[in-house]
Amino acid sequence: xxxxDALAGACxxxxxxxxxxxxxxxxxxxxxxxxxxxxxSALLRAAAGHGLAMVARGGETRLDWGPPPTRCDLLVxxxxxxxIVEHAxxxxxxxxxxxxxxxxxxxxxxxxxxxLALDGPPGSTVGGTVAAGAAGxxxxxxxxxxxxxxxxxxxxxxxxxxxxxxxxxxxxxxYDLGRxxxxxxxxxxxxxxxxFRLHPLPPARAFVSQTYGSAAEAYDAVHAVLxxxxxxxxxxxxxxxxxxxxxxxxxxxxxxALPARSDRVASLIGGTVAEQAPDGWGAYPDxxxxxxxxxxxxxxxxLLTGPHAATAALTWSASGHGWAALPAGTxxxxxxxxxxxxxxxxxxxxxxxxEDVRAAVxxxxxxxxxxxxxxxxxQFDPEHRLSPGRFAGGI
Amino acid sequence: xxxxxxxxxxxxxxxxxxDAVIGDPVRLRTYExxxxxxxxxxxxLVVLPExxxxxxxxxxxxxxEGVPYVARGSGTGLSGxxxxxxxxxxxxxxxxxxxxxxxxxxxxxVVEPGxxxxxxxxxxxxxxxxxxxxxxxxxxCSVGGNVAENSGGxxxxxxxxxxxxxxxxxxxTPDGEIVKLGEGPGYDLLGVFVGAEGTLGITTxxxxxLTRVPETVRTLLAAFDSIESGGTAVSAIIGAGVVPAAIEMxxxxxxxxxxxxxxxxxxxxxxxxxxxxxxxxDGEVAHQFDQVERLCRDAxxxxxxVAADDAERALIWTGRKSAFAxxxxxxxxxxxxxxxxxxxxxxxxxxxxxxxxxxxxxxVANVFHAGDGNLHPLVLFxxxxxxxxxxxxxxxxxxxxxxxxxxxxxxxxxxxxxDKARYMPRMFTAxxxxxxxxxxxxxxxxxxxxxxxxxxxxxxxxxxxGVRKGPHPLVAEGKAELF
Numbered sequence: 001x002x003x004x005d006a007l008a009g010a011c012x013x014x015x016x017x018x019x020x021x022x023x024x025x026x027x028x029x030x031x032x033x034x035x036x037x038x039x040x041s042a043l044l045r046a047a048a049g050h051g052l053a054m055v056a057r058g059g060e061t062r063l064d065w066g067p068p069p070t071r072c073d074l075l076v077x078x079x080x081x082x083x084i085v086e087h088a089x090x091x092x093x094x095x096x097x098x099x100x101x102x103x104x105x106x107x108x109x110x111x112x113x114x115x116l117a118l119d120g121p122p123g124s125t126v127g128g129t130v131a132a133g134a135a136g137x138x139x140x141x142x143x144x145x146x147x148x149x150x151x152x153x154x155x156x157x158x159x160x161x162x163x164x165x166x167x168x169x170x171x172x173x174x175y176d177l178g179r180x181x182x183x184x185x186x187x188x189x190x191x192x193x194x195x196f197r198l199h200p201l202p203p204a205r206a207f208v209s210q211t212y213g214s215a216a217e218a219y220d221a222v223h224a225v226l227x228x229x230x231x232x233x234x235x236x237x238x239x240x241x242x243x244x245x246x247x248x249x250x251x252x253x254x255x256x257a258l259p260a261r262s263d264r265v266a267s268l269i270g271g272t273v274a275e276q277a278p279d280g281w282g283a284y285p286d287x288x289x290x291x292x293x294x295x296x297x298x299x300x301x302x303l304l305t306g307p308h309a310a311t312a313a314l315t316w317s318a319s320g321h322g323w324a325a326l327p328a329g330t331x332x333x334x335x336x337x338x339x340x341x342x343x344x345x346x347x348x349x350x351x352x353x354x355e356d357v358r359a360a361v362x363x364x365x366x367x368x369x370x371x372x373x374x375x376x377x378x379q380f381d382p383e384h385r386l387s388p389g390r391f392a393g394g395i
Numbered sequence: 396x397x398x399x400x401x402x403x404x405x406x407x408x409x410x411x412x413x414d415a416v417i418g419d420p421v422r423l424r425t426y427e428x429x430x431x432x433x434x435x436x437x438x439x440l441v442v443l444p445e446x447x448x449x450x451x452x453x454x455x456x457x458x459x460e461g462v463p464y465v466a467r468g469s470g471t472g473l474s475g476x477x478x479x480x481x482x483x484x485x486x487x488x489x490x491x492x493x494x495x496x497x498x499x500x501x502x503x504x505v506v507e508p509g510x511x512x513x514x515x516x517x518x519x520x521x522x523x524x525x526x527x528x529x530x531x532x533x534x535x536c537s538v539g540g541n542v543a544e545n546s547g548g549x550x551x552x553x554x555x556x557x558x559x560x561x562x563x564x565x566x567x568t569p570d571g572e573i574v575k576l577g578e579g580p581g582y583d584l585l586g587v588f589v590g591a592e593g594t595l596g597i598t599t600x601x602x603x604x605l606t607r608v609p610e611t612v613r614t615l616l617a618a619f620d621s622i623e624s625g626g627t628a629v630s631a632i633i634g635a636g637v638v639p640a641a642i643e644m645x646x647x648x649x650x651x652x653x654x655x656x657x658x659x660x661x662x663x664x665x666x667x668x669x670x671x672x673x674x675x676x677d678g679e680v681a682h683q684f685d686q687v688e689r690l691c692r693d694a695x696x697x698x699x700x701v702a703a704d705d706a707e708r709a710l711i712w713t714g715r716k717s718a719f720a721x722x723x724x725x726x727x728x729x730x731x732x733x734x735x736x737x738x739x740x741x742x743x744x745x746x747x748x749x750x751x752x753x754x755x756x757x758x759v760a761n762v763f764h765a766g767d768g769n770l771h772p773l774v775l776f777x778x779x780x781x782x783x784x785x786x787x788x789x790x791x792x793x794x795x796x797x798x799x800x801x802x803x804x805x806x807x808x809x810x811x812x813x814d815k816a817r818y819m820p821r822m823f824t825a826x827x828x829x830x831x832x833x834x835x836x837x838x839x840x841x842x843x844x845x846x847x848x849x850x851x852x853x854x855x856x857x858x859x860x861g862v863r864k865g866p867h868p869l870v871a872e873g874k875a876e877l878f
Contacts, residue, residue, distance in 0.1 A: 088737060088739065089634075090630060090633065090634065090737075090738065090739035091737040091738050091739050091768070092633065093737070113636055133583070143555075143559060146583055146586050147555065147558075147559055154830075156830065160826050160829075160830070161826060162824075162826050162827050162829070162830035162831075163823070163824070163827050164823075164827065164830070164831060166802065166803070166804050166822070167737065167802050168735045168736065168737055168767070168768055168802070168803050168804050168807075169767050170547060170551065170556075170735050170764070170767040170768070170769045170804070170807040170808065171735055171803075171804035171806070171807060172544065172545050172547075172556075172590055172804075172806050172807065172808060172809075172810055172811070173804045173805050173806050173811055173815075173819065173822055173823075174811070174819065174822075174823060174827070174828070174831050174849065175587050175590070175591055175831040175834050175835075175849075176545075176558070176586060176587055176589075176590055177587065177830065177831065177834070178586075179558065179583050179586025179587055179589075180582060180583055180584070180586055180587040180834065182583060182586070183582070183583055184582055184583075188582075199638065200636030200637075200638065201636070202636075203636070223500065226502070227499070227523070227607065228607075229523075229607060229608070229609060229610035229676060230676065231609070231610075231675050231676050231679070253675075253676070253679045254678075254679055254682045254683065256678070256682045257676065257677075257678030257679045257681070257682050258678075260678050261676055261678060261679065296500075296501040296503075297500060297501050297502070298498070298500035298501045320501070347578070347579055347580065349580045364580050364581075365579070365580065366579055367579050367580055367581050368574060368575045368576075368578055368579045368581075369574040369575060369576055369579075369581070369584055370581065371572075372568060372574060372584060372837065372838065373581045373582045373584065375837040375838070376582060376584070376833075376834060376837035376838075377582075377837075378837070379833035379834070379836050379837045380833055391581070392579075392580040392581035392582075393581065395581075
């Protein structure tokens with residue numbers, strides 16, 4: 001039996017790939033869209049039988065992140081895994097299949113006054129968000145997928161379905177594969193559904209904002225709020241070459257208390273209060289190359305004033321996580337300088353960049369414990385068929 | 396001909412100095428169990444390293460001899476996770492007690508694994524910070540142990556577990572390599588290491604997140620006629636969108652025990668008491684606290700006491716914190732169970748526990764972290780009575796089955812250890828367990844690092860039900876509180 005027949009025997013929705021469906025130029029031969037966990041399992045078993053390398057595709061918001069796969073025979077589209085399996089409102093948990101758009105999930109949860117506190121850019125699926133470990137400004141208070149996934153169902157490279165965690169928040173039975181798979185970019189298995197801890201939607205929110213002329217003032221404002229008892233849900237700082245240093249603080253809570261809370265923060269940082277999110281809230285900075293940074297709060301001044309700042313548009317969360325974007329046409333050697341400058345004060349990983357840039361720079365930077373990561377990868381995917389080459393250290 | 400343990404003893408004495416190696420059988424008995432005293436095994440050898448290099452050297456020496464090893468912090472675990480091997484080495488971290496760095500601007504501290512949980516909070520309290528995970532043993536348990544067990548505490552409802560408060564660990568891998576987890580790109584190996592119960596390596600340095608002390612803390616005690624109306628109040632509070640720092644509940648039998656032990660003076664005639672604590676900014680807490688008080692009364696609370704100050708707050712907590720040990724006042728022996736159910740299943744599951752209790756004649760006192768559905772049923776029995784321990788163990792196991800049946804977990808915070816490895820197949824399929832063990836194979840292919848824990852193995856000989864007589868020794872010495 002040829003590979004297409006085998007895949008078609010396992011999954012009802014299999015077809016040859018269109019030329020434009022390449023992953024960073026690597027064209028798959030087939031596209032399959034399983035609609036159930038069972039179908040996904042059968043599909044991966046069939047793919048294993050034919051030694052096919054695969055990449056998972058959700059909302060395509062981050063499919064261009066990382067290096068291109070070294071091989072890609074099969075694109076597994078998760079969009080038909082689209083059920084919100086359960087929302088146990090009284091327990092503040094929900095289970096959704098991988099292909100459910102995060103916005104749809106949050107719309108459904110919002111009808112019950114709840115949310116999944118992951119506020120990445122729109123368009124992402126549940127599976128993609130977990131696989132990318134993606135989170136927006138709310139990460140300061142609520143963390144990232146690793147902190148909010150309480151149960152995960154995956155399909156292993158050989159088609160075996162496995163589950164870890166469960167549907168209760170408090171649970172220490174067994175290894176927490178949810179945390180291992182969060183941010184693993186499809187290299188350990190196919191995420192087919194996830195159970196999340198939810199939070200109540202805050203009745204009210206307010207933004208306190210100010211733009212400062214100097215990095216020192218922005219630093220002082222951020223640290224004033226961070227070390228206060230204001231209980232900010234998010235503290236963001238942004239700047240761009242030639243622009244000021246903008247600080248935005250998000251406060252959430254009961255409407256009765258919020259005006260007084262936001263006034264206090266406003267006087268603390270000399271800011272103004274608004275109900276609406278400021279422009280660009282939670283968005284990646286603009287550019288043709290995007291770098292994910294980790295810079296701790298004490299090094300914020302260095303982030304805002306370092307040699308990279310002449311080229312890069314920056315956003316940063318007081319959680320210590322941020323983004324740097326470089327304009328189109330930035331030469332590879334300048335990108336390398338930016339990366340070196342960022343790595344001297346923290347971490348920097350190139351998420352996307354033009355091909356010539358990506359080929360010329362060290363995309364990942366130092367990867368501690370790489371040998372151990374390779375051994376874990378070899379256990380889960382001994383034939384290196386899952387998004388090969390797309391992850392840290394060439395995994 | 397020398398045994399491998401003899402050779403290891405000599406090697407470790409050379410590496411660590413003779414005073415850091417214990418081979419005397421009498422002294423070894425000190426280490427024969429952790430907080431779960433029914434599983435006992437004197438270690439073959441105890442070593443007391445002072446540095447990561449020494450831990451790594453010991454691990455390499457064990458690997459070279461093919462001898463298993465187990466790490467131990469303060470030994471307060473309640474599932475036998477630090478149960479030694481008679482044929483192995485116990486690596487005790489009690490000489491690694493330095494707080495290496497306090498970095499307030501970055502809200503971090505770096506500590507050695509033997510540092511006591513509460514000492515972290517004490518060290519950073521002058522700066523207005525604390526370390527949020529607050530397991531009941533926090534006066535004596537070690538941060539390294541917290542990492543192994545992913546410890547929670549009464550306040551994890553709002554603040555999460557150790558996994559949410561540890562940002563990096565230096566780890567000695569089963570290869571004897573020293574690696575840093577939690578920094579840089581790649582897999583979140585830290586995320587799986589925390590809570591792996593010491594089966595993936597030994598942490599030698601821990602970077603913890605520090606949490607700002609809240610502006611206000613407010614606590615109330617509400618008394619209800621029945622556990623059902625208490626449960627109604629909990630549902631109403633969660634349903635109103637309030638996330639309390641803690642919601643704790645005790646039933647009549649647990650209250651009776653606490654009164655007998657510490658005279659906590661809870662309202663007379665209560666079928667259940669609820670302790671609710673809120674923290675955060677003044678205005679936010681003030682508003683929600685009024686709401687919580689109202690919801691408790693609406694649900695049928697016949698008395699609500701609000702703590703006016705820290706002393707009154709401590710008084711409210713006294714009964715709850717003493718509950719485990721207090722049960723010793725009303726029963727010669729008891730088992731402490733730790734299971735989790737979806738919170739909304741609470742009334743149904745409690746009714747089933749009542750039915751189990753009635754059918755078997757085994758009394759069960761209920762104490763629980765009601766906000767997150769974490770039950771701690773205390774199964775009472777008289778160990779002088781023939782077959783009573785077995786009946787109690789049966790009821791205790793049936794309660795875990797109820798938890799699994801309702802979509803919950805066999806452990807919310809005590810861990811699997813040796814105690815519950817046999818229950819794992821009730822919650823997970825063979826494929827699930829196989830997949831988890833792939834991680835272990837990546838870290839520890841030879842299986843020398845804390846073997847026999849977490850995953851089901853053939854039952855050890857001489858295993859008996861987890862009986863605890865009277866208060867835990869640490870509680871009796873005033874070194875720990877259980878709740």
